[in-house]
Amino acid sequence: MKKWTELVPGAVVLEAGSSARFKTGSWRTFRPRWVPENCIQCLMCWLYCPDMAVNVVDGKMTGFNYDYCKGCGVCAKECPGKQGKKAIVMEPEGK
Amino acid sequence: MGKVVAVTGNEAVANALRQADPDVCSLYPITPQTDIVQRFSSFVANGQVQTELLNAESEHSAMSAAIGAAAGGGRVITATSSQGLALMWEMLHIASGMNLPIIMPLVNRALSAPLNIHGDHSDGMGARDTGWVQLWSENAQEAYDNTIMAFRIGEHLEIRLPVMVCMDGFIVSHSIARMEYLGDDEVKNFIGPYQKVNPLLDLEHPKSFGPLILTDLYHEYKRLQHEIMGRVKNVVLQVSDEFAKQSGRKYGLFESYRLEDADIALVILNSAAGTSKDVIDELRDKGIKAGLLKPRLFRPFPYAEIGQALRHLKAVCVMDRADSFGGYGPMFMEISSALYQADGEGRRPKLINKIYGLGGRDYMPGDARKVLLELNEISKGAPLGAVKEYMGVRE
Structure with missing residues (x-):
């Protein structure tokens, strides 16, 4: 841990992208589970995710990055699913 | 120019x-x-x-x-x-x-x-x-x-x-x-x-x-x-x-006015300091050794310097144009702290606090004169009344 003499005045973070080192996934109490058979690849989950925790490879949703997902459930709420069945469901952690 | x-x-x-x-x-x-x-x-x-x-x-x-x-x-x-x-x-x-x-x-x-x-x-x-x-x-x-x-x-x-x-x-x-x-x-x-x-x-x-x-x-x-x-x-x-x-205009952390050889002094901020200086001159002419300290840098507060400038006095009144309800006036609290920490070899001025001029109430030469004469009595051994008092308030 840094001493006070080593800090930047004003608490300015001089390094870009350093929040990648702050893994917020440990805050999660509910985790999103992807159900590929109900997914229409609309990417609404990717668009709405506040933590960029939806993995997209070659334009396709491939699952979640649980290092950063806080379990807010916005993706599951926005997911249109297929024929009334959600492609993202929230489940309690540790179940 | x-x-x-x-x-x-x-x-x-x-x-x-x-x-x-x-x-x-x-x-x-x-x-x-x-x-x-x-x-x-x-x-x-x-x-x-x-x-x-x-x-x-x-x-x-x-x-x-x-x-x-x-x-x-x-x-x-x-x-x-x-x-x-x-x-x-x-x-x-x-x-x-x-x-x-x-x-x-x-x-x-x-x-x-x-x-x-x-x-x-x-x-x-x-x-x-x-x-x-x-x-x-x-x-x-x-x-x-x-x-x-x-x-x-x-x-x-x-x-x-x-x-x-x-x-x-x-x-x-x-x-x-x-x-x-x-x-x-x-x-x-x-x-x-x-x-x-x-x-x-x-x-x-x-x-x-x-x-x-x-x-x-x-x-x-x-x-x-x-x-x-x-x-x-x-x-x-x-x-x-x-x-x-x-x-050509000199400023320090605070202004001292006829303070070095004074027995009594006011600590007072801003415009009312000007009025007080006139009255101090008047009392000096009558042989009363009055002075004044006007803080300029209030934050950070120069405790050591102000404590040093005031510690030789017999009696000081801290004038506050604000109140901390349930406490002393805000300037009084600072001056008390400064004097407590000052090395006075056991000597410290008697200290009183007047709340004056709230809401723009005029502060007149008569007000300064009244406080300075009270301090003069205190410096000669008159007993202290309440530490904090409202000045010029209708009773």
Whole structure:
């Protein structure tokens, strides 16, 4: 841990992208589970995710990055699913 | 070259701001400060400054915009009074916590309720713990000089702190007095170009302001803030020395008036100090050894220096134009602390506290005379009454 003499005045973070080192996934109490058979690849989950925790490879949703997902459930709420069945469901952690 | 003029305190301060030519001014009007930003807006409209003017929808927004502009890398000003300062309160802490040297004249005015527009110090005293540097000014000349010096002090690379320049509402802000302007070029050279520190608009070096800092580091950041505040005193003295060379007007951390050989003294801020000095002269002529100490730098408070300047006295009255309800007056608390820590070899002046002039109530020579004569009796052994009393209140 840094001493006070080593800090930047004003608490300015001089390094870009350093929040990648702050893994917020440990805050999660509910985790999103992807159900590929109900997914229409609309990417609404990717668009709405506040933590960029939806993995997209070659334009396709491939699952979640649980290092950063806080379990807010916005993706599951926005997911249109297929024929009334959600492609993202929230489940309690540790179940 | 200097130019002698007869102007109001507000006009003097507005001209200091014009001469500083800031990058951004975010503003919201409030009596008795309105006159400053109104005049400054004319300077912008007339092309006399290059400033970007932002009309905010409240003082909270004005300070927020000032913070954004200062973090962006600009020299930034705003101005306020009373309720406006109170509305800015949470943002004041953010400006200082981010080390942003925003310069803000504060035209001191009473706080509601009851509603009052006149001059007292309850607004500025309420901002005591916000981490801003506070300079207090007796008259238009001091307000002008302090405003110019505030840029050099706040922008100094060792501190980078926001500075509040205080003067009494109406008594100084709206009264015409003789004072002397420096030339535009003199001020420009004295203040110098703005030096950016970690500007957000430096796109080659992206950075973040305002991170979340929890139990692991917050305590350390506050320790750093305390350290930086500790450097202010020397910066103020250094800038004031340079200013004296430029202008011929000398300023310290506080002003001592006939204090060195005095037995009794008043500690008093701003315009009322001027009235008191006349009465001190009058009592000196009658053989009463009276003096006065007028603080200039209130935050950070120069405890050691003020304790040293007062410790030889027999009796001191600390005059407060603000009250801390349930406590002593705010200045009294500082002076008590300063004297308790001063090395007086067991000797310490008797200390009393008078609350005066709230809501702009006049402070007259008779008021100063009455207090000084009471101190004179105390210095000869008269018993002390209540520590804190309201002066001139109808009973």
